[in-house]
Amino acid sequence: MNDDKLNSLLRQVKYPGFSKDVVSFGLIQNVKESDNSVELGVKFSSEKEDVRQEILANLEQVLRAGGYEKVSIEIIQGAAQASAGQQEATAPPGIPGVKHTIAVASGKGGVGKSTVAANLAAALRKQGHTVGILDLDVFGPSLPITLGVHEVPKVLEGNKLQPIIKYDMSLMSLGFLLTDSSPVIWRGAMVTKMVSQFLFDVAWGDLDYLILDLPPGTGDVQLTLVQQVALTGAVIVTTPQDLALKDVERGANMFEKVNTPVLGIIENMSYHICTNCGHESQIFSSGGGAKESKRLNVPLLAKIPLNEDIMKAGENGEPLVIHLPESEAAQLFRDVANQVHELVN
Ligand SMILES: Nc1ncnc2c1ncn2[C@@H]1O[C@H](COP(=O)(O)OP(=O)(O)OP(=O)(O)O)[C@@H](O)[C@H]1O
Numbered sequence: 001m002n003d004d005k006l007n008s009l010l011r012q013v014k015y016p017g018f019s020k021d022v023v024s025f026g027l028i029q030n031v032k033e034s035d036n037s038v039e040l041g042v043k044f045s046s047e048k049e050d051v052r053q054e055i056l057a058n059l060e061q062v063l064r065a066g067g068y069e070k071v072s073i074e075i076i077q078g079a080a081q082a083s084a085g086q087q088e089a090t091a092p093p094g095i096p097g098v099k100h101t102i103a104v105a106s107g108k109g110g111v112g113k114s115t116v117a118a119n120l121a122a123a124l125r126k127q128g129h130t131v132g133i134l135d136l137d138v139f140g141p142s143l144p145i146t147l148g149v150h151e152v153p154k155v156l157e158g159n160k161l162q163p164i165i166k167y168d169m170s171l172m173s174l175g176f177l178l179t180d181s182s183p184v185i186w187r188g189a190m191v192t193k194m195v196s197q198f199l200f201d202v203a204w205g206d207l208d209y210l211i212l213d214l215p216p217g218t219g220d221v222q223l224t225l226v227q228q229v230a231l232t233g234a235v236i237v238t239t240p241q242d243l244a245l246k247d248v249e250r251g252a253n254m255f256e257k258v259n260t261p262v263l264g265i266i267e268n269m270s271y272h273i274c275t276n277c278g279h280e281s282q283i284f285s286s287g288g289g290a291k292e293s294k295r296l297n298v299p300l301l302a303k304i305p306l307n308e309d310i311m312k313a314g315e316n317g318e319p320l321v322i323h324l325p326e327s328e329a330a331q332l333f334r335d336v337a338n339q340v341h342e343l344v345n
């Protein structure tokens with residue numbers, strides 16, 4: 001049997017709960033095959049026994065149906081488990097009422113995470129889903145600007161914070177609680193505590209999607225943040241420069257540590273279209289996002305141009321998807337939302 005056929009058999013096995021297959025998630029390793037026998041290793045990213053058993057059973061079934069008489073599957077202890085082994089691996093809780101929690105992250109600051117988070121959320125909302133956004137950037141909250149919200153949230157009975165509603169989405173940001181004179185000298189432990197409060201003491205209600213806008217970087221603070229809650233997946237935003245791209249891998253490693261699939265990469269400020277002549281120019285080197293996504297085996301969800309409208313919309317507190325829904329860039333964000341929805345449902 002040739003490699004392509006074996007590969008397409010393996011790709012029939014979807015990761016439980018995802019439309020993406022186990023090969024795309026990078027679970028399948030050390031494949032050896034001869035005429036009618038196949039050996040392979042599976043590096044699990046989930047600790048859940050039922051998920052593991054389902055994947056193993058489906059692999060065996062598909063391979064046998066594909067004509068292999070001898071199928072041997074070995075479980076490989078992954079990097080995720082090796083590091084989890086040092087601290088007992090306990091799955092973090094999900095947020096009650098929230099179906100999918102998606103983190104938007106980047107290794108480098110200023111690459112457009114908050115812009116992507118706001119537009120992805122708005123696009124999902126337009127597609128009819130109920131959506132919340134949680135701004136976890138405790139060092140420089142941006143929701144107040146990106147979505148133009150300056151209200152102070154009400155505290156409800158049971159000490160729950162009531163999210164602010166804007167554009168028919170539920171929003172919460174530390175920026176809503178800080179005043180200009182508040183000290184923003186947060187230490188790691190304070191950040192962690194503040195975040196779990198945010199995640200679990202906000203009256204989110206029933207949401208299809210909660211989008212987390214993470215602070216830039218992939219260090220301990222970010223790792224602690226993403227460890228607090230069961231994430232459905234992560235989207236990594238980068239710009240095409242080499243320096244930003246290097247951080248994509250760090251981001252992917254961070255999510256691997258917490259068993260969260262990277263749903264894809266968004267290359268932002270990817271190219272520039274001249275507003276006068278329509279000429280498309282590559283300001284930075286091109287193709288980096290595509291290369292990186294291939295290397296990490298995750299989709300490149302979009303290449304978003306450097307675009308004045310995106311910037312202006314963001315600064316006026318109205319995501320482009322809402323401000324100029326017919327623009328090409330808004331269409332790109334809607335495509336991202338479609339793909340994310342596809343990947344997690
Ligand atoms: N594609 C784009 N075209 C033009 N301007 C953009 C684009 N994407 C983002 N911007 C602008 O770049 C600036 C930084 O974007 P944004 O705040 O979304 O980045 P960030 O990654 O969240 O930053 P931080 O790391 O500080 O949280 C903003 O002024 C935003 O309006």
Ligand SMILES: [Mg+2]
Pocket residue numbers: 113114115137142213
């Ligand atoms: Mg930001």
